[in-house]
Amino acid sequence: xxxxxxxxxxxxxxxxxxxxxxxxxxxxxxxxxxxxxxxxxxxxxxxxxxxxxxxxxxxxxxxxxxxxxxxxxxxxxxxxxxxxxxxxxxxxxxxxxxxxxxxxxxxxxxxxxxxxxxxxxxxxxxxxxxxxxxxxxxxxxxxxxxxxxxxxxxxxxxxxxxxxxxxxxxxxxxxxxxxxxxxxxxxxxxxxxxxxxxxxxxxxxxxxxxxxxxxxxxxxxxxxxxxxxxxxxxxxxxxx
Amino acid sequence: xxxxxxxxxxxxxxxxxxxxxxxxxxxxxxxxxxxxxxxxxxxxxxxxxxxxxxxxxxxxxxxxxxxxxxxxxxxxxxxxxxxxxxxxxxxxxxxxxxxxxxxxxxxxxxxxxxxxxxxxxxxxxxxxxxxxxxxxxxxxxxxxxxxxxxxxxxxxxxxxxxxxxxxxxxxxxxxxxxxxxxxxxxxxxxxxxxxxxxxxxxxxxxxxxxxxxxxxxxxxxxxxxxxxxxxxxxxxxxxxxxxxxxxxxxxxxxxxxxxxxxxxx
Numbered sequence: 001x002x003x004x005x006x007x008x009x010x011x012x013x014x015x016x017x018x019x020x021x022x023x024x025x026x027x028x029x030x031x032x033x034x035x036x037x038x039x040x041x042x043x044x045x046x047x048x049x050x051x052x053x054x055x056x057x058x059x060x061x062x063x064x065x066x067x068x069x070x071x072x073x074x075x076x077x078x079x080x081x082x083x084x085x086x087x088x089x090x091x092x093x094x095x096x097x098x099x100x101x102x103x104x105x106x107x108x109x110x111x112x113x114x115x116x117x118x119x120x121x122x123x124x125x126x127x128x129x130x131x132x133x134x135x136x137x138x139x140x141x142x143x144x145x146x147x148x149x150x151x152x153x154x155x156x157x158x159x160x161x162x163x164x165x166x167x168x169x170x171x172x173x174x175x176x177x178x179x180x181x182x183x184x185x186x187x188x189x190x191x192x193x194x195x196x197x198x199x200x201x202x203x204x205x206x207x208x209x210x211x212x213x214x215x216x217x218x219x220x221x222x223x224x225x226x227x228x229x230x231x232x233x234x235x236x237x238x239x240x
Numbered sequence: 241x242x243x244x245x246x247x248x249x250x251x252x253x254x255x256x257x258x259x260x261x262x263x264x265x266x267x268x269x270x271x272x273x274x275x276x277x278x279x280x281x282x283x284x285x286x287x288x289x290x291x292x293x294x295x296x297x298x299x300x301x302x303x304x305x306x307x308x309x310x311x312x313x314x315x316x317x318x319x320x321x322x323x324x325x326x327x328x329x330x331x332x333x334x335x336x337x338x339x340x341x342x343x344x345x346x347x348x349x350x351x352x353x354x355x356x357x358x359x360x361x362x363x364x365x366x367x368x369x370x371x372x373x374x375x376x377x378x379x380x381x382x383x384x385x386x387x388x389x390x391x392x393x394x395x396x397x398x399x400x401x402x403x404x405x406x407x408x409x410x411x412x413x414x415x416x417x418x419x420x421x422x423x424x425x426x427x428x429x430x431x432x433x434x435x436x437x438x439x440x441x442x443x444x445x446x447x448x449x450x451x452x453x454x455x456x457x458x459x460x461x462x463x464x465x466x467x468x469x470x471x472x473x474x475x476x477x478x479x480x481x482x483x484x485x486x487x488x489x490x491x492x493x494x495x496x497x498x499x500x501x502x503x504x505x
Contacts, residue, residue, distance in 0.1 A: 005502050076461060078488050078500045216490030 010075055017067055017088040018144065024060045024095045025140030029133050031057070031102040032199060036129030039109045039192065040122045047113075050106035057099035064092040080216075087213040091143065094202045094209075098136065101195040101202075105129075108188045115185045124171075125189065128164045128196045131157060135203040142210050151210035154203060155223060161200035162226035168193045169229040177236050197227055251468050251483050254281035257452040258303060258422060263317035265298050265307060272298045274476045275317065280422075280469075285444060285453045287463035287484070290473035291499065296456045299473065300424050303454060304340035305333050321422065338365055341415035345427040347407030349399030349414075354391050357399040357410055358382060361418040377417055384450075385413035386443050405436025412443060416451070423447065425455040429462060441466050460500055464488050472496045 005011050031050055038047035068089045071077060077085050135154050142150035172186045172193075208219045258280040265273040273295045280286050280303075288296035298307065305326065307313045319326050326336055338361070349357050358378045359368075368374035378395070382388040387409045391402070399410050408428060415423055425444070429437040444453060444466045457463050463470050464484060471481035472495070480493040491497045 003498065003503050007502060010502065078460070078464075079491050079497050081501045082489060 010081075013067065013071055013075070014081065014084055017064065017071075017085065020060055020064050020067070021088055021091055021095070022140060022144060024057055024064070024092060025136060025143070027053070027057050027060070028095045028098045028102065029136040029140075031099055032105070032129060032136065032196075033133045035102045035105040035109065036126050036133075036196075038106055039112070040126045042109075042113055042117070044110065044113055047106040047109040051103055051110075054099050054103040057096055061092045061096040064088060080213075083213050083216065087209045090209050091206050094206050098199050098202050101199050105192050105195050108192050112185055112188050122189070124164060124168050125193055125196065128161055128168070128193065131161050131164075132196050132199045132203065135161075135200060139203050139206045139210065142207065143213070146210070146214045148211055148214045151207040151214075155207040158200040158204045158223070159226040161197055162228075165193050165197040166226070166228045166232060169232055170234055173232075173234040174238070177234070194229075197229075251281055251284055254284055256280065257282035258319065258321045258454075259323075260299070260302070261318040263299065263302055263315065263319060265295070265302065265316075266314045267310070268312040272476055273302075276478045278471055278478060278481050280452060280454060282452050283448055283450075284469055285448050285455060285467040286469040286471060287467035288454065288456045288471050288473060289458075289460060289463050289500075292458075294473040295476040296473040297426055299478075300426055300454060300456050303422065303424055304337050304342055305331075306342070308333065338418045339420055340422045340424060341418065341420035343408070343411050343415050343423065343425045343428045346431050347404055347411050349402070349407050349410050351398065351400060353396045354382075354399050354402070354410060355395040358413050358417045361414060365418055367418065381413040381417040382410075384416055384447070385409045386439060386446075387413055403436070405432050405439060408432060408436070408440060409443065412440070412447075416447070420451065422452045422454065425453065427456055427458060430458060437462070460488075472499060474499065
C-alpha cells in the first residue's frame with residue numbers, strides 16, 4: 001500500500017470509499033445467497049426480505065456517486081488516487097447491478113411459489129449461485145488487498161458459471177418439451193439462471209477493474225466466453 | 241482513438257528540438273543537477289515539475305545559458321539545439337538567447353512604453369529595416385500574445401501600467417518579437433489570478449504551433465493542462481519524463497507517484 005497523503009483528510013475520504021465498496025460487496029453477496037436459499041427452501045419470507053433489502057445497496061451506490069463527484073471536484077486526484085476514485089465509481093455500479101439481479105431472483109421465486117414445484121433443477125441453480133457468491137466475496141477481497149492474482153482467479157471462475165448455465169438451459173428446454181405444464185416454472189427458472197450468469201459477468205468486470213486499479217492498465221486479452229446458451233438449439237427427441 | 245492517445249503519438253514522432261545529455265550543474269562545490277538526459281520535442285510543450293530546490297529552474301536556465309551569469313556556477317554535459325552544441329566556446333550567447341526566449345515568474349516589463357517593450361529586442365538584433373517594419377513586428381507580436389485589443393490605443397503608455405496578467409502577456413510578446421525557436425517559461429502564471437492564468441495557458445497552447453515551449457510550474461494542474469510532455473525532477477535528478485497523460489494517470493516511478501498524489505516521498 002502506498003504511503004499516506006500529506007493532507008490526512010484525503011486519506012480518510014479514500015478509505016471511506018473503500019469501506020463503502022466493502023459494505024456493498026458484502027450486501028450483494030448476502031442478497032444473492034439469501035435469494036438462492038429462498039428459491040431452494042421455497043421460503044417466501046426470505047425472498048420478500050431480499051426484495052426489500054435491495055434498497056440498501058442502491059443507497060450505497062448513491063453515496064459512492066456523491067463522494068466520488070465531490071472528490072473529483074475538490075481533490076483533483078491523480079495517478080493511483082485517480083484510479084481508486086474511478087474504480088470505486090465503476091465497481092459500485094457493477095455491485096448495484098448484481099443487487100438488482102439478486103432481487104429479480106427473489107421476485108421470480110415468489111412467482112414460482114404460486115406454482116407446484118416442478119423439477120429438482122433448483123439444485124443446479126443453487127450451485128451456480130454458490131459459485132457466483134464466492135466470486136463476489138473473492139473479488140471484494142482482491143479489491144481490498146489490491147491482489148491482482150486473486151482478481152485473475154475470480155475472472156477464470158466465471159467459466160464454471162457459464163458452463164452450468166449452458167447445460168441448465170438445455171435441461172430446462174427439455175423439461176418444457178416433456179410437459180407443457182412445466183413451461184411457466186421452467187421459464188422463470190431460465191431467467192433466474194440467466195440472472196446468476198449475468199452476476200458472474202459483472203464480477204469479472206469488477207476483477208478487471210481491480211487489475212486496472214493495481215496495474216494502471218487495462219486487462220490484456222479478452223476473456224473467452226463459456227456461456228453457449230445463446231447458440232443452443234434443442235429439438236424434440238434430442239438426448240441431453 | 242482518443243485525443244489523449246493521438247497526442248502521445250505525435251509526441252513520440254515529433255522531431256527533437258533540443259536534447260540534454262548528462263547535464264550536471266554545480267554551484268561552487270554543491271552539485272545541483274546530477275546528469276540530466278531529456279529530449280525536448282518540437283512544437284510541443286514540455287513541463288518541468290518537482291518540489292522547490294529540485295533543480296527544474298536550474299535546468300531550464302541551462303537551455304539559454306542563463307547560468308553563465310551566476311558566479312561559481314559550472315555546467316557540464318551537452319545541450320544541443322537542432323543538433324548544435326550550445327555550450328561550445330564558439331556559441332554566441334546573445335544569438336543563443338535570441339533563439340531561446342525566456343519569460344519569468346514575475347512580469348518584468350522594461351520601464352518603457354508598451355511599444356518599446358516589444359520593439360527593444362528586434363531593434364538590438366537589427367530585425368527591422370524601417371519604422372514600418374518595426375510597427376509590423378510590434379503589432380504581430382502583441383496580436384500573437386493576445387494583447388493587441390487591450391493595448392492598441394495606448395501603445396505609448398508605460399508597460400508597467402498594465403495589470404499583472406497583461407504585463408505577463410507583454411513579456412511573452414517581447415519574447416516572441418525576436419522570433420525565437422524555443423521559449424522558456426519559469427512559473428509564468430504564479431503571480432497571476434485564475435482568469436489571467438487561463439489566458440496565458442490558452443496562449444501557450446496557441447504558441448506551440450510556432451514555437452517549442454519548456455515551462456517550469458509548481459501547479460501540477462497547469463502542467464497537466466498545458467503540456468504534452470512532463471518531466472519530474474527530484475533532488476537534482478530527472479526521475480521520470482513521459483507523455484503528460486501517462487505521468488498523471490500511471491507514473492512508473494514511485495517517487496513521481498508520491499509527489500503528484502501529494503504523498504510524502
